[in-house]
Amino acid sequence: MSPRTYASTDGTAPPGTLCTLFLDAVDRFGDAPALRRFTGRGDEMADLSYDEVAEQAREIAAGLAFLGIEAGDRVALLSENRPEWAIADYACLLAGIVDVPVYSTLIAQQIAYILENSGARAVFASTREQVDKALAAADEAGLDLTVIAFEPVSTPSTRVVQWDDLRARGRERLGDTPASEFEAAARAIGPEDVATILYTSGTTGNPKGVMLTHGNLHSNVWACANILDVGPDDVTLSFLPLSHVLQRMVDYLLLTSGCTLAYARDIRNVAEDLRVVRPTVAVSVPRLYEKVYNKVMDAEGVKLRLIRWATAVGREWADAVLDGASVGPFLAARRALADRLVYRKIREGVGGRLRWFVSGGAPLEPAIARFFFSVGLPILEGYGLTETSPVTNVNPRDAIRIGTVGPPVPGTEIRIADDGEILVRGPQVMKGYYGRPEDTAAVIDGEGWFATGDVGELTDDGYLRITDRKKDIIVTAGGKNIAPQPIENRLKTNPFVEQVVMVGDKRKFPGLLLVPAFGPLEAWARANGVAPGDRRTLLQDPTVQAHMEREVVEHLGELSRYETPKKIALLADEFTIEAGTLTPSMKVRRRVVQERFADLIDRFYDEANEHRSVFTE
CATH class of the missing domain: 3.40.50.12780 (ANL, N-terminal domain)
Known part of the structure; x- marks a missing residue:
């Protein structure tokens, strides 16, 4: 078929x-x-x-x-x-x-x-x-x-x-x-009048100005209102930059529905503001969910064993519910106990009233989505771009398919091109790039199909699954294609991994630039007789390097041989917006990272380092 x-x-x-x-x-x-x-x-x-x-x-x-x-x-x-x-x-x-x-x-x-x-x-x-x-x-x-x-x-x-x-x-x-x-x-x-010009936070060159009309954004609000249940009793916390079209469009939707919009004091203060505002609905990018997940998993001793037990129970319960299977009395009882001991505290940590989150901007690791679903905080993962106002797909609350970004929103068509690229047609597709008709013609064809630059596939029931950015696909020297984002996202569920970027395009094998989660790593070091010291000193310790390599290998054990990273570089500093290694919407600027660490990456492939697997700056 x-x-x-x-x-x-x-x-x-x-x-x-x-x-x-x-x-x-x-x-x-x-x-x-x-x-x-x-x-x-x-x-x-x-x-x-x-x-x-x-x-x-x-x-x-x-x-x-x-x-x-x-x-x-x-x-x-x-x-x-x-x-x-x-x-x-x-x-x-x-x-x-x-x-x-x-x-x-x-x-x-x-x-x-x-x-x-x-x-x-x-x-x-x-x-x-x-x-x-x-x-x-x-x-x-x-x-x-x-x-x-x-x-x-x-x-x-x-x-x-x-x-x-x-x-x-x-x-x-x-x-x-x-x-x-x-x-x-x-x-x-009128609907055809330009409402706004948004400059994309591209990784190279000057950004392009995306012209969105009133009709573009109005249609997206209408489409999402048909999927997301919001009303005057709802409260949200607005903290993604309003320069990012996702937060802006969602805020239009929420205000149109009578919801109260509370503004975070600062993006760095979101965790506390969630507890104060106690929102009922919220939108974010995967980075927030990763941080919440890692904080929960950053436990020790009996508490860690309890959390792991509750996570396993939640995974079993979530799989049954999402597959439409019956939840037996024994599983229901264990889930209720896990809720009383663990899940309730996690919900209280984000205010205690959240009905759902929306996630967009980048793919969300399925294990993290399943974890949130199991604790009673469903994440409605969606998809879109600035050029599509932004939403083209989103998971409906009553029919979530974890690992997908949902079916098209009303009035929207999705087509998969022969090379796997996702094409979109609908009223939300931009008017064009400001002052750049050639660039506009390059991405919108004569039939109105917008080429997203993303690669994906459709499930049998019409849900879209994102593979990666077309330009980010790694093609090894042997001609093997590797989608880095799913591998990176899987690694981010490891308690010792904070951030990671896969490299290896046109090289013999893939490697990783990895920023450890220093809280858990320093606790592990102390427990294993290693004095943490400063971060760079810690990462140079052979025992720590062996531990991090072991964590990566075990976490990625199911990958094909050609997908498996052969070298790892441990970095002391996080990728940040201020350092220029993250976009304002918290996506990694891959080219910037690769240029900044070019010498370190070259060492992966130096014949003198053939038998070495872990590197530091």
């Missing part, structure tokens, strides 16, 4: 815009809480209602008009997640202004390219640090633009306007103009 190469889900998204979604939500939910933020006084939080968000968005839109910024102009957003981000975004959308989100982790030189390429007229910036970066970027790009500071900033620059001052100018401009007049103009914006 030939493998399935096409899948679709029926449905036609009604025409609409982000403006109508927002204004209709304001009409429905009015004085209900829309946005929630930490005040800076401990765990205290304050709310803005739907009505208040709409009022501030109108003021900012009018303030932008005061600055001479008109419909069709571009305005950049350089900020961490916070209420002002959403209000500025809605102000631009309602005024027909195209906003350009910029990751707050980018440096001035990177920001300069985005400002110049997009032709931005102004920049919203959150803090003094971001204001200074915006000014430096504008100078580098030779742009005379206005910087609007969310927080009060003392500066001699005449180019900086304070947020509250802009609101005041907006109120003056609005005067006695009825809100209905502003609303009518906003509702006249």
Whole structure:
């Protein structure tokens, strides 16, 4: 039987815009809480209602008009997640202004390219640090633009306007103009109008600006609303960067549904903020789930034995439930005991109220997905790209298939090309790359099929399984194809592994660049008579090297011979956004990593090291 190469889900998204979604939500939910933020006084939080968000968005839109910024102009957003981000975004959308989100982790030189390429007229910036970066970027790009500071900033620059001052100018401009007049103009914006330009966080070269229309994003909100059950009783914690289209689209969906959006204090404070906010739904990338899983497994002695027992029970229970088999009384009793002793504490660690997580941005290791399902925290894994607004597939809550990213969302078609590449067609596919028609034509054919650059396959029931990025497939010198991500993700479930990158393209065999989980490794070292010392000293210890090699070999025992890594390099420093080895959406920049550790990788294949298997920097 030939493998399935096409899948679709029926449905036609009604025409609409982000403006109508927002204004209709304001009409429905009015004085209900829309946005929630930490005040800076401990765990205290304050709310803005739907009505208040709409009022501030109108003021900012009018303030932008005061600055001479008109419909069709571009305005950049350089900020961490916070209420002002959403209000500025809605102000631009309602005024027909195209906003350009910029990751707050980018440096001035990177920001300069985005400002110049997009032709931005102004920049919203959150803090003094971001204001200074915006000014430096504008100078580098030779742009005379206005910087609007969310927080009060003392500066001699005449180019900086304070947020509250802009609101005041907006109120003056609005005067006695009825809100209905502003609303009518906003509702006249069409589905084909460009809503936003998002610059992809590519690993090489300058990023491309993805043009998404109101219709693109509106259709994606509609499609996901047909799958994800969300309502006014829900609360979420927004912590993925809003410059990442996944968090942004999901936030549109949640606000449209009456959900309250709470903003994390900082991406590094998410664990504590989850306990304070107690969300009922949340979206993240696999890195968060990996960290939670590894923290649970980072136990010792009796506690570790208990967790391993509970994990085994949960795996057995999850397999039965997901396969539609009956759960016998003995398994049900063991699962209830595991829940009382272990699972409940894990749920309480993320607030105690979560009904489901959504995962996207990169493949999720099935063992981690099964673990979360077993403890009562189902992860609805999905798939998509910036160019598809972003969601093309997602697992429905009542029909999860672990190891897949679900069937197409309503109105979407998926096709597998002859070389295995995933092709997508639907209303969420971008208008194109800004100012780059040739690049657009290279990925969207005459029939509207978008080439994703990912490789995958369809199950018999139409669920999509991702293999890897097409460009990341390793082809060994012997012609064997290796998909690195599934192997890397499997290794990340090992308690001694924090991060890992497989290398070996056009080489005789694959190898690994591996950052250990230093907490468990240092505890193991002490228990085995090795003084941890500093990280680099620890990794040079022969006993530690032998232990890490043994862990890798045992964890990857089922791989084919050609897939099995022959050499391992132990790294002392994590891959981070700040170091440039992770993208702002926490994906590894493979080419950057390989260039940075080129000498170390070359040592794998040096004939003098034929009998050596573990290396350090």
